[in-house]
Amino acid sequence: MSEKLLIGRTIDTGSWVHRIDPRAKMVAMMLYVVIIILSNTWLEMACVAGFSFAIIALTRIHIKYFIRAAKPLWVLMLFIFIVQCIKVDDKNGAILLSIGSWNLYVEGFKLGLFSVLRMVFLVSFTAILTFTTTPGRLNQGLEGVLKPLKAIRVSPDRFTLMVSIALRFIPSILEEAQIILKAQASRGADVRELPWKEKGKMLVSLLVPVTVGAFRRAEDLVHSMESRGFRMGEPRTKYHRLVWRSRDTIFIGFFIVMLIAMVWMSGYGTGELWTL
């Protein structure tokens, strides 16, 4: 189970991108989302692709990991593609395929393809954030990015503590689930051999012990935290401090330049031939 789980896993290659401040990476990813949304033509998409591959190359992480990160979403992508194909009903447009009274228009096909491409880029590229940043640093970055929320009395510390505990215990709870599954299998109830309906029932019987186990862990954890003097809202010093360096500004700079280029291109509608 955990072998296939790529989300949240760090792949350490010691690259330049790995050393970037997590706050810079988070802001950069937000800018990337805007860039992706702004790319409406094939030329723009090609530029985004070039840019994305360049940054991915900088991480020195093999491209297969990025492809694998987008893989679990194939059903959703297929769905979006089909909906786009069906939705477009352009009476004057060129027809790509006719099945009975239903026509697949070139326009719809292109739109569908474009949406899927956008999604692939978005999911694969933003995986950079988790691939190149350890959960701990990611959490520190999150606290930094959420700081403005203090103005509306939302405590980022509370939120990041929650995230860090979740990150710490998800693998333990998954492991416990595996053990319970194996225990059930050893008593003759192997979930892999059951039909789907039975599998569902089995998973319910898995849910109860796992939930109970999680509560037990939570109680132990609270005792451990409290006995180490932890009290919510009390002042604490920070052991890890993030330091903003010039490389972080440069990293964000790449994305800003790309964003400006995108705005400029969509503003001028460069290359009529390239548009959809």
Place this chain on the structure above:
Amino acid sequence: MFQRELIGPHYTSNAFEESVRNPSVNSSKCSPAIELVGVSYGYAKKDLPVINDITFSIPQGQWVALVGANGCGKSTLVKLMNALLPKGEGTIKVKGLELQSDTIGEIRKTIGMVFQNPDNQFIGATVEDDIVFGLEGQCLSIEVMEERVKSYAAKLGIADLLDKHPSELSGGQKQRVAIASILSMEPEVVIFDEASSMLDEKTRNDLLNILSDMHKSGRYTIISITHDAQEIAASERVLVLQEGKLIADRTPTELFQDEKILEMSHVIAPFAFQLTTELHKYGLDISIPNCEKELTEALWPLHLRK
């Protein structure tokens, strides 16, 4: 002494002999570290109390083993000392400070607790993060925190594991991390709540050595909840609980000689002790040994006497 003994790879060796050579340890047993007067506690009002009118005091620097059958209230009792459970009846004083809602913070600084499950008390994502969790709460400066992480990691032999995730560690290593996390906060009282029960024999011995070294340093008052005969034998004093009541307060030697109490507390005397008791029945006059080695030393001259 703790510092000197724990640094370096051989910190676990000859702990026993060291104490024989240097009997003047823990000389500062003046004011009690922990004082309980008439403490009772029940989880629900209708239920029978889990802790029933317990009174005792523990001088500073003493190593106390708290024993009893499962469910007799040992864990509840130590959790009450650290205010992990709401206050019951009676008074609890830690270093002369009475446990009340406004003194909880101060008392938790004095008492450190190591729990049974090494996995569930690991708060940080890495060993280093786990050690600094308590230090951050004490609002220490980065320099002090760095210094403490370094020195306590070295003392517990986990200096090369600082950037490891808990899933990469063994049970014994995790328990060392838990101890380092607690000791780095420099508490005066350290409570081990069945800290060795999930460990294998070798790691358990390692833990026992750590406890012995801590004790010899004279810096810590130790309360260890345990079922392990060796650990009980190494302590100075044993408190026996049964159904929430304190039924015995004696030295380990006295406890091991009292079969009735042994049975009530579900404790099995160490092998050397059992053998000596059997030999006494055959009229052999051997003094009660502290360890198997001592028993061997006492036995072999008998062969010459023949």
